Amino acid sequence: QSELTQPPSASGTPGQRVTISCSGSRSNIASNTVNWYQQLPGTAPKLLIYNSIKRPSGIPDRFSGSKSGTSASLAISGLQSEDEADYYCGTWDDSLNGYVFGTGTKVTV
Amino acid sequence: QITLKESGPTQVKPTQTLTLTCTFSGFSLTSSSVGVGWIRQPPGKTLEWLALIYGDDDKRYNPSLKSRLTITKDTSKNQVVLTLTNMDHVDTATYYCSHFPRFDSWGQGTLVTVSS
Numbered sequence: 001q002s003e004l005t006q007p008p009s010a011s012g013t014p015g016q017r018v019t020i021s022c023s024g025s026r027s028n029i030a031s032n033t034v035n036w037y038q039q040l041p042g043t044a045p046k047l048l049i050y051n052s053i054k055r056p057s058g059i060p061d062r063f064s065g066s067k068s069g070t071s072a073s074l075a076i077s078g079l080q081s082e083d084e085a086d087y088y089c090g091t092w093d094d095s096l097n098g099y100v101f102g103t104g105t106k107v108t109v
Numbered sequence: 110q111i112t113l114k115e116s117g118p119t120q121v122k123p124t125q126t127l128t129l130t131c132t133f134s135g136f137s138l139t140s141s142s143v144g145v146g147w148i149r150q151p152p153g154k155t156l157e158w159l160a161l162i163y164g165d166d167d168k169r170y171n172p173s174l175k176s177r178l179t180i181t182k183d184t185s186k187n188q189v190v191l192t193l194t195n196m197d198h199v200d201t202a203t204y205y206c207s208h209f210p211r212f213d214s215w216g217q218g219t220l221v222t223v224s225s
Contacts, residue, residue, distance in 0.1 A: 035211055035212065037156075037212070044205055044215040044216065044217055044218050045156065045205075045212070045215055046215070047211055047212060047213040047214075050211045050213065056213060088155065088156055090156075090158075090212065096171075096172055097169060097172075098158060098161070098169050098170070098171055098172065099146065099158040099161065099169075099209075099212075100158065101148075101155060101156040101157065101158060102155070103155050104155045104156070
């Protein structure tokens with residue numbers, strides 16, 4: 001089972017703001033930076049946020065990340081239909097000495 | 110530009126060993142700060158990290174699968190190979206390789222079905 005817990009689903013109407021949480025522990029989120037991935041249907045995951053708050057080149061500033069203690073969050077503002085996808089958090093876990101992904105959240109617009 | 114591509118069988122039988130190859134370009138797997146990881150995703154399920162190899166040949170494995178996994182690299186060919194022994198139906202998944210430390214570039218994935 002995953003060490004990082006996300007809500008299974010989130011939804012909003014176009015233009016709204018949606019927030020996805022990622023709950024972990026002292027050995028993962030509290031000790032390391034968090035990455036967020038977007039997976040559109042039938043495609044490979046795509047890095048959306050890295051180092052908890054940074055956006056790779058080409059990612060709109062509608063996407064933002066934050067981290068506090070053992071939890072992290074991804075916010076999508078100005079929700080658009082093309083944002084319908086699965087979203088995963090990920091980080092290193094010092095106890096497992098490996099990478100862990102969240103349970104995933106399906107966003108519906 | 111970093112690219113990665115997975116290759117290997119699309120179907121294996123139970124108890125067989127799966128061997129997948131990740132061929133990459135756009136970076137050199139010679140630094141201790143750079144790696145290639147394997148991740149899988151069963152149909153309709155979440156992502157599961159499997160293994161990671163760094164440029165200095167340091168390796169990490171998912172503890173729940175460690176006894177069945179082996180990851181190696183061939184720097185001259187820009188390839189990383191993953192083997193998973195004793196395949197079972199629950200190992201049916203799309204297998205991805207990705208550039209580490211952020212998993213910022215991914216291959217397209219390859220669907221492996223375990224069926225007799």
